[in-house]
Amino acid sequence: MKTIVAGLLIAAxxxxxxxxxxxxxxxxxxxxxxxxxxxxxxxxxxQNNSGKxxxxxxxxxLTSADLKSWKDHGPILPASIFKWASAxxxxxxxxxxxxxxxxxxxxxxxxxxxxxxxxDNPLGPFVDLIGKPLVETPRDANAGDEPIDPAxxxxxxxxxxxxxxxRVPKVVELSADLKSTVGGIKNLVxxxxxxxTAYGEAPFLHQHKGVYYFSFSTGxxxxxxxxxxxxxxxxxxxxxxxxxxxxISTNHQAILEHDGKTLLFYHDNVLPGGGDHRRSIxxxxxxxxxxxxxxxx
Ligand code: FUB
Numbered sequence: 001m002k003t004i005v006a007g008l009l010i011a012a013x014x015x016x017x018x019x020x021x022x023x024x025x026x027x028x029x030x031x032x033x034x035x036x037x038x039x040x041x042x043x044x045x046x047q048n049n050s051g052k053x054x055x056x057x058x059x060x061x062l063t064s065a066d067l068k069s070w071k072d073h074g075p076i077l078p079a080s081i082f083k084w085a086s087a088x089x090x091x092x093x094x095x096x097x098x099x100x101x102x103x104x105x106x107x108x109x110x111x112x113x114x115x116x117x118x119x120d121n122p123l124g125p126f127v128d129l130i131g132k133p134l135v136e137t138p139r140d141a142n143a144g145d146e147p148i149d150p151a152x153x154x155x156x157x158x159x160x161x162x163x164x165x166x167r168v169p170k171v172v173e174l175s176a177d178l179k180s181t182v183g184g185i186k187n188l189v190x191x192x193x194x195x196x197t198a199y200g201e202a203p204f205l206h207q208h209k210g211v212y213y214f215s216f217s218t219g220x221x222x223x224x225x226x227x228x229x230x231x232x233x234x235x236x237x238x239x240x241x242x243x244x245x246x247x248i249s250t251n252h253q254a255i256l257e258h259d260g261k262t263l264l265f266y267h268d269n270v271l272p273g274g275g276d277h278r279r280s281i282x283x284x285x286x287x288x289x290x291x292x293x294x295x296x297x
Pocket of ligand 1: 028029044054092093148149201202250251252
C-alpha cells in the first residue's frame, strides 16, 4: 500500500511500519549520519544519471532535523573533487565520517578507486585529502576487482576500519589522520550462509551492546542481510534477512543509531518513473530482539 502523507510518500505493508521517503528526486546508496545537530545523508545522485546506467558524476546531500521533513540540497558534491579521477568517472555509493572536528567524505569513483576528501562543514565544500586514491586496484594488493561501496567504522578503541568491495567483502585499517591504510587489505569471513546466498556488495558495520553487526546486500537483485561477530574484523555469523528481494536490481543499506533509535536507510524503486537506475531512498526504524537479532519495527 502506498499513500501520500505530508508531501512525503510513505510506503507501508501489513507486516511493517511506515517507511519515510527522503526526497522526490532519484537518489540511492544512503550514507546516514548525525552531524552538527542534524541528520545528514550522502547519496548517489540518480536524478542526474542517463537513466540507463549509474553514470552520474555527482553526489546528493539531504538533511533533516527530525527524520520526517527532509531538505534535498541537490548534487552539491562533484566527482571533480578528485582531480585524479577521469572527467566522466561514475560517482557511486559514498560514505562520510566525523573525526577530530572535521568531516571526511569517502567515495568510489570509476569503480576502481576510492578517494577521501575533508571539510569543516558536513555540506562541504570538500577538498581532496591526499591527492591520490586511498584505495586503488590493481595498485593495492588484495583490493579486489571492484573496490566500491566504502563504509567507515570507528571503534571504541579509536581504531578506524574501512570496509568496501564487490563479491568479496574487504576491510583495511586506516591511520588516525585518515590519509593512509595500515597493514594489508583483508577478506572478511561470513559463516553460515543459507544455500544460494552469498555476499554481493554494500558492506556496513555498526555496533550495538558490544556486538558487531555486519550488514550487506547479497547481490543483483539482493536481499539485505546481516551477520554478527565479536570483532570489527570478523569472523561473522549469518543471522538473517532485514529486507527481502525488492523489484529492483540493487539495494544498499546503512544503519544509524542515534537518540535511542536504530534507523535503517536503504534504496528501493517507489517513485513514479523509477527503476534500476532511478532509485529512491527510504528510512525505517528497526529494533533488537533479546537474542540480538534485528527486526523491522
Ligand atoms: O550506485 C551504484 C552502485 O549500485 C553502488 O555502488 C552499489 O552499492 C549499488 O547500489
